[in-house]
Amino acid sequence: MTTAALSNVDLEIGGMTCASCAMRIEKKLNKLDGVTATVNYATEKAQIAVDGDLDTSVLITEIENAGYTAKLPAPPAAATGAENVEPAARAERAPASRSDDPELRSLRHRLIGSIVLSVPVILMAMVPPLQFTYWQWLSLALAAPVVVWGAWPFHRAAWVNLRHGAATMDTLVSLGTGAAFLWSLYALFFGTAGMPGMTHGFSFAIEPSDGAANIYLEVAAGVTMFILAGRYFEKRAKRAAGTALRALLELGAKEVSVLRAGAEVSIPIADLRVGDEFIVRPGEKIATDGVIVSGASAIDQSMITGESLPVDVVEGDGVTGATINEGGRLIVRATRVGADTQLAQMAKLVEQAQTGKAEVQRLADRVSGIFVPIVLVVAVLTLGTWLVLGFPASAAFTAAVAVLIIACPCALGLATPTALLVGTGRGAQRGILIKGPEILESTRRVDTVVLDKTGTVTEGRMSVVEVVPEAGTDARDLLRIAGAIEDASEHPIARAIAKAALHPHEGSENVASRGPDAADTDPSWRGGAVESFQNVEGRGVTGVVEGRAVVVGRASLLEDWAIHPSQALLDAKASAEASGQTVVLVGWDGEARGMIVVADRVKSTSAEAVASLRALGLTPVLLTGDNRSAAQHIAALVGIDEVIAEVLPADKAGVVSRLQTEGRVVAMVGDGVNDAPALAQADLGMAMGTGTDAAIEASDITLVRGDLRAASDAIRLSRRTLSTIKGNLFWAFAYNTAAIPLAALGLLNPMLAGAAMAFSSVFVVGNSLRLRRFK
The missing domain is CATH 2.70.150.10 (Calcium-transporting ATPase, cytoplasmic transduction domain A)
Incomplete structure (x- = not known):
């Protein structure tokens, strides 16, 4: 264990069986000086922030003293440098599949054994014709292994918790099944239930019970079977929910061919x-x-x-x-390399989001933490009240056991984490990284989305959008010669023209007609060598290409060379500049030859993305430092009505703040360093993953694709995840609120209570898994 000062520690927790367990561990850790911990039942992980020096062994010991296991996660290198480790170690480090997960395998064996043994016990108890002489003793022989071996995980956890003065869902299950079994033993050995020819009926009807049944072996075995089934399918579903993160971690290459001293050498990725x-x-x-x-x-x-x-x-x-x-x-x-790569950072973001808790989950955790003791009190009161009112002891016992079993708060603890697990995992698959569960609440309230122009709505780089030749000049020659001289310059506009000359099919329509491979198949398409090249700072370039004295740049530079464009070309130039585009004039041999229009292209998907944001009820606002006419031109192309232009980079956060003071809940989408303060200021910050690290760090959601449509996808996914969480919580709260009074009034027999409890957990997890189908 390290003794260095820690800031954040992640631990893998074992032995948790319900949300109450996570709550207990959280409380234990948070009692330590300088420790702030969050424990997630669904991911079985603890995120711990430590203020000061603390040995990790102290944290692990504290968790072990609470009756659970804890260990540091395997280092990232274990997932990538698999070829360098022994097979046994590799198997230990690799994410367990469903078939080799020891806990899942043990649950499956117990479940299968319990089904085989419990079904005959339940059938004999439910169907009087099957109750042959001494049938009750066969029921005992079949039910005993189920209650002792099948339910052993519940008894063991209940005992561990009891030693630490705590009660969890396992306490309820262990007490309920144990009481039913012990009551049956008493009736068989010390009562009349063991007499030859004993029979009793069984009813699924929800009606008051007079407790006439003498033994409860079918309850003890049936409840164990149902709860084991719920636990098994819950465990499987939790593993399925985490597949996106495991898939991310397993995407990387395992070996790499590197160049060492001119030779190619194959090495494990961990050595790169x-x-x-x-x-x-x-x-x-x-x-x-x-x-x-x-x-x-x-x-x-x-x-x-x-x-x-x-x-x-x-x-x-x-x-x-x-x-x-x-x-x-x-x-x-x-x-x-390693933990610094984009893949590793994506996985880390997803894991942090899955381990955190939304505000609604914190409420559910608080309820789960006090729920079990309250249920125990209700069960005791139920037993006492029935006895005081003169009902048979067996009827009082039936009601009390039903209360214990029906009240297991499993669904409550799973409601939020499973939906969060699936939602953030699905987001990662679609290139949407949600940094934390609290972000989901923000997406519900957002009504305005501020879009940075450059790099978000537009491509963020200059490209040729139109080539306009003077009469008698071929457009291809114009672009070819201008491209040849601009190729010697490093200016972004020059680079755009040079690139268009080499790849004319990517430029404007009037020069794309030669086909996509023109630059490659026809050498004459490329410009010749440049001689006497000169860069005129801020105005353009001059030089000699193919024996022609070429001038490319502003009108003032051409005037210095006594080159005067026609009025038609000047009118076209004014029109292009009015729409915010940049115009470069071209002349050679003393005559104007045409102009090349360069602009930051609007992304092909931006208009569709803006329409999607409007469909979500959001008002889009374009924010840019460009002049108003250029900004309004771009806004008109993509369907944005509200434009805030000529904003200095340092003032972008102030614009967001002003919108917020107007009562708006603002989402901001940007990609540059200058967008970082505005992203942090916004109620919901979304950074394009193609942007800078500063912007990504300041945002709440990272859109890995450089596609604005991902913004609407992110909001839709977040809202869908939040609505799933709320649906789950409603089901869990409504189930427990309605079921406990029914059980206390004797309107629910214990076996039906166990089946309903198991179903509620499976329902909540299944409902969350629907998020995997998000498109």
Whole structure:
């Protein structure tokens, strides 16, 4: 164990059987000085914040003293460097499948054994013709293993809790089944129930019971069977709910081919270091986050972003670990490895969200924490009241046992964590990372969504949108020659023109007609070598291309060279600039040849995304530092009515604050460093995953895809998850509120109570699993 100062500690907890267990551990840990702990029953994990120096062994000992087990999670390297460890260690570290989970396997064996033994006991008790002479003794022989062995996990947990002065759901189950079994033993050995020919009837009717039944073996065995079934399916469902996170952790490559001294060497991924150059062949996974130093390809990023279309990448582009190379051979330089990669950070975000608690869950936890002692008091009062009113002891006992069994607060404890587990897991699969459960509450109240323009609504990079030649000039020649001279410049506008010249099919329609491979199949399409290149700061560039003296830039630069565009070209220039676009004029050999219009393109999905946000009842607002005419042009293209333009980066948070003072609940979507304060100020901050780390850190939800449609998906998923939680809680509260009085009044026999209790838990988990179908 480490003795270093800790800030955050995650522990895996074993032995929890209900929400009351999680509440107990939480209370124990929070009593320690400087410790703030959150324990989640569904994920079986504790998130602990420590203020000061504290040995992790102290935390583990405290949990073990409460009757549970605790250990530090396996290090991330265990999941990636599997080839470097012994098979036994690898098996221990790997996420357990359903078939090799010891707890699940034990539950399955106990459940199967209990079904085989309990069904004959229940049938004999329910069907009088099956009650042959001495049938009650066969029932005892069959029921005893169920109550002792099948229900052993409940008895053991109840005893551990009793030693620590606590009571949980297991206490109720153990008391209920144990009391039914012991009563039956008393009746068989010391009463008349063991006499030959003894019979009794059984009814499923919800009606007062006179307690005429002499033995309760069918109750003891049946309740055990039903609750084991509920526990087993609950455990399976919890594992299914966590598959998204486990899938994320298992996505990464296991081995990587690195270049060492010019030779290719295969090493485990755990040995890869920042700065290493590695090879990715077609069809292989990219080993870690990096930058392409050689090659071009298409990358399938669907497992990270949820986006099905491959993305083209070239030298200098960044790539993400675990994505798949679908095209050519790449050489990539590693920039982040291990826990620093985007995949690892995604997994961490999902795990933190699943371990946290929404406000509604904290209420449910408080109720569960005091629920069990109250139920024990109600059961004792029920027994005493029935006896005082003169009813038979067997009838009083029946009602008290039914109260104990029906009251198990399992559904209450599972209502929030299972929905959260499934919802955040499904979000991760779709490229939506929800940082914490409290975020769900914010999505319900949001009525205004502020959209940063650059990089959110638009592509965030300049590109050629139109090429307008003067009369007698070919548009392709205009772009080719301008691209050749701009290729020598590093200015973003110059880079956009140079790229369009090399890939004209990606530019405007009037130069795309040559087809997608024109730049590759026709060498003449590329510009020639540039001579006498000169950059005129802030105005443009000049040089000689193919023997022509070329000038590219502002109108003032062309005027210096006595080049005067036609009135038609000037009118087209004014029109483009009025809509917020940038115009570059081109001339050579003393004549104006045309203009190239450059702009930050609107993303193809932005209009659809804005319509989706409106459909959710949100008012979209465009926020930008651009001039008003450019902003209004972009807003009109995507369907936004409200525009806030010419805002300095430092003032964006102030704009959000002003909207909030107007009574609006504001969501902010952005991607840049300058958006971080506004994202933090907003009631709900959503960062585009293609943006900066600062923006992502300040946000509540990260949209891994650079697609604004993910914002509406995130809000829909969050709202759906929240409504599922509330539905679960309503069912759990309503069930316990209605069932306990019925049981106390003797209107519910204990076996039906056990079946109903088990069904309520399975219902809650099943309802949560519907979120896996979210589209």
